[in-house]
Amino acid sequence: MSFIREVELLISKRYQEQIFRCPVHLSVGQEAVAVGVSWNLNDEDKAVSTHRSHAHYLAKGGSLFKMFAELMGSAEGCCGGRGGSMHIFDNSVGFISSIPIVGSSIPISAGAAMAEKVSNSGNIVVAYIGDASLETGAFFETLNISSLKQLPLVIVIEDNGYSTYANKSVRVPENRAVKSIVEGFGIPFLSGNGDAIDEVINLSRTAIEIARSNQTVVLEFSTFRLLEHCGPNNDDSLGYRSQEEIESYKERDPIMYLIKKFDESEITFFNKAISDYVESEYVKAREVREIEFINFQKGFSL
Amino acid sequence: MKRTYIEAVRLAFDHALESDPSVMLFGLGVGDVGAVFGTTSGLQAKYGESRVFDIPLSENAVTGMALGLAIQGFRPIMVHQRSDFSFISAEQIINQISKTKYMSNDLYQVPLVIRMIVGRGWGQGPTHAQAPHAIYSHVPGLRVVAPSSPSDGYQLMRAAISSNEPVIFLEHRWLHQTTEEFAVKFDNSSIEQSKIVMSGNDVSLISLSYGVLECLKIAAVFAEFGVSCEVINLRTVKPLDENTILTSVTKSKRGVVWDIGHLLYGVSGEISSNLNENLFGQLLKPILRFGLPDEPTPSSPFLASKHYVEVDQALLKINTHFSLGISPDKLLNRRREIYPFKTVLMDQPDMGQVGPF
Numbered sequence: 001m002s003f004i005r006e007v008e009l010l011i012s013k014r015y016q017e018q019i020f021r022c023p024v025h026l027s028v029g030q031e032a033v034a035v036g037v038s039w040n041l042n043d044e045d046k047a048v049s050t051h052r053s054h055a056h057y058l059a060k061g062g063s064l065f066k067m068f069a070e071l072m073g074s075a076e077g078c079c080g081g082r083g084g085s086m087h088i089f090d091n092s093v094g095f096i097s098s099i100p101i102v103g104s105s106i107p108i109s110a111g112a113a114m115a116e117k118v119s120n121s122g123n124i125v126v127a128y129i130g131d132a133s134l135e136t137g138a139f140f141e142t143l144n145i146s147s148l149k150q151l152p153l154v155i156v157i158e159d160n161g162y163s164t165y166a167n168k169s170v171r172v173p174e175n176r177a178v179k180s181i182v183e184g185f186g187i188p189f190l191s192g193n194g195d196a197i198d199e200v201i202n203l204s205r206t207a208i209e210i211a212r213s214n215q216t217v218v219l220e221f222s223t224f225r226l227l228e229h230c231g232p233n234n235d236d237s238l239g240y241r242s243q244e245e246i247e248s249y250k251e252r253d254p255i256m257y258l259i260k261k262f263d264e265s266e267i268t269f270f271n272k273a274i275s276d277y278v279e280s281e282y283v284k285a286r287e288v289r290e291i292e293f294i295n296f297q298k299g300f301s302l
Numbered sequence: 303m304k305r306t307y308i309e310a311v312r313l314a315f316d317h318a319l320e321s322d323p324s325v326m327l328f329g330l331g332v333g334d335v336g337a338v339f340g341t342t343s344g345l346q347a348k349y350g351e352s353r354v355f356d357i358p359l360s361e362n363a364v365t366g367m368a369l370g371l372a373i374q375g376f377r378p379i380m381v382h383q384r385s386d387f388s389f390i391s392a393e394q395i396i397n398q399i400s401k402t403k404y405m406s407n408d409l410y411q412v413p414l415v416i417r418m419i420v421g422r423g424w425g426q427g428p429t430h431a432q433a434p435h436a437i438y439s440h441v442p443g444l445r446v447v448a449p450s451s452p453s454d455g456y457q458l459m460r461a462a463i464s465s466n467e468p469v470i471f472l473e474h475r476w477l478h479q480t481t482e483e484f485a486v487k488f489d490n491s492s493i494e495q496s497k498i499v500m501s502g503n504d505v506s507l508i509s510l511s512y513g514v515l516e517c518l519k520i521a522a523v524f525a526e527f528g529v530s531c532e533v534i535n536l537r538t539v540k541p542l543d544e545n546t547i548l549t550s551v552t553k554s555k556r557g558v559v560w561d562i563g564h565l566l567y568g569v570s571g572e573i574s575s576n577l578n579e580n581l582f583g584q585l586l587k588p589i590l591r592f593g594l595p596d597e598p599t600p601s602s603p604f605l606a607s608k609h610y611v612e613v614d615q616a617l618l619k620i621n622t623h624f625s626l627g628i629s630p631d632k633l634l635n636r637r638r639e640i641y642p643f644k645t646v647l648m649d650q651p652d653m654g655q656v657g658p659f
Contacts, residue, residue: 171357296607
């Protein structure tokens with residue numbers, strides 16, 4: 001979790017250098033879900049994500065170098081620079097894809113789950129989605145067919161309450177009962193606090209066990225997006241979230257939660273090693289990108 | 303007073319909402335703090351949440367609702383922050399909206415506008431940079447417009463809202479910060495009228511949307527060498543203003559089409575074909591076309607710079623194709639003097655605009 005936080009904060013801090021040259025949807029505040037779910041996955045299990053994919057990719061064992069390189073538009077990125085932050089694909093770690101068209105990743109995940117089922121692999125697929133996905137037709141259609149075909153799929157909803165800048169209150173009726181909707185399709189529904197890593201680990205263990213017996217499960221976690229929807233900045237500059245709301249986050253920060261569970265000195269040491277590693281991967285990726293940039297300039301006249 | 307494109311479109315919405323109570327405006331981001339890049343700022347406060355509102359992330363359903371509203375007496379405008387998102391609405395647009403008037407034996411008018419923004423630059427990538435004007439133009443029953451300036455933005459949006467047929471309004475993200483001084487008053491100009499934005503006799507440059515700005519740069523450089531270009535701003539892709547195009551190319555006998563979409567099966571091919579059908583034998587050289595290659599748009603600025611057509615590349619190609627006989631070095635040097643681009647990564651409309659857009 002601290003590792004993912006360091007990565008995201010480095011991108012945020014260095015974004016103004018204009019080296020990370022693509023839209024970025026950072027996961028700061030939402031790390032615990034990715035880490036807790038991945039804790040229970042085998043290497044052969046698959047994951048599919050959305051535009052906010054960095055935490056999911058890294059937690060699945062993705063290469064930080066390849067991710068940095070992808071964000072820099074380098075040929076050594078996990079998609080050769082073609083996709084950028086919003087399209088992270090890396091089959092070598094079972095990270096099938098990230099799809100930035102909200103909702104469209106859900107049926108693709110179900111298709112991948114069907115592939116695992118018919119090939120009797122014993123693997124499951126995790127589809128990470130945001131709360132706005134529940135407003136798409138694709139979500140409902142996929143619940144129906146996944147239940148019908150008994151697919152080994154875990155749909156993980158990260159509910160951060162916002163769709164870009166739009167609060168849930170303008171998007172869904174008050175007291176919409178997601179649990180009833182999901183259970184109405186004959187699909188088990190579990191929900192919990194996405195800031196608490198131990199709770200995420202326990203709930204996702206249960207969900208993944210159910211999925212391994214060829215059953216679709218929906219797992220919903222409440223989370224908090226600390227930074228803006230897209231970009232490197234804090235989310236207090238636009239003034240659409242109350243200061244109270246942002247302050248309340250400090251009580252919820254999943255890293256703070258983690259620190260409270262561990263010995264303080266241990267955490268300090270831990271962070272130093274992590275930040276050194278993150279910085280060194282950044283430097284490596286940047287060097288590769290610099291050479292590509294020089295070669296690019298040679299073929300370009302101004 | 304100069305106005306930005308953003309301000310022009312915002313005023314078009316404002317004036318339409320004010321003058322006609324049946325006009326409604328909705329889409330993802332319309333009511334939020336970002337206000338679709340500022341183009342809907344203040345409108346919800348002014349006209350109320352029943353006429354101007356944000357929507358759930360349910361574009362297909364909401365597009366169907368727009369049709370339901372339109373055939374029951376309203377004039378809805380639906381907004382997509384990226385044209386790529388309109389494909390979620392495609393069933394309603396292509397199977398329903400486009401055909402309702404025809405299927406109902408003209409019982410229904412379908413006065414609705416679907417506005418969509420074409421992204422470019424700063425790593426937009428495969429699913430945030432598509433320009434689907436050719437796709438929608440292919441469907442009978444849809445009109446497709448693509449402004450290239452603030453005044454175009456204002457007039458075409460007003461015209462689209464007034465139209466009794468469904469209009470796809472394609473807007474390039476790189477127009478947003480462009481400025482222009484113009485009278486902010488609906489001139490009732492025909493949606494079907496293209497405009498000559500620079501007159502000339504030697505080469506006709508036909509383009510739309512952001513491509514018009516590139517063609518104006520090309521025309522300015524060639525003017526330095528005594529080659530006079532006529533630049534045509536299509537404004538409307540469908541129906542095509544054939545007369546304006548034909549008149550120009552009949553005069554110049556040299557035609558260039560610059561599209562912001564893909565070359566294959568696209569608008570440039572349609573215009574080229576039209577010119578060949580009408581002017582076969584009169585053209586000095588085949589029509590020259592610029593557009594995107596048959597590959598998705600890459601995110602990487604290195605790859606994207608090769609994906610998009612650049613002004614220098616077009617200058618050289620036009621020079622060779624029409625045997626204009628200008629020294630390539632002089633041509634490029636002159637371009638550098640007139641338009642000293644300051645970046646090699648051509649993924650920003652100008653240095654003032656930094657991503658993530």
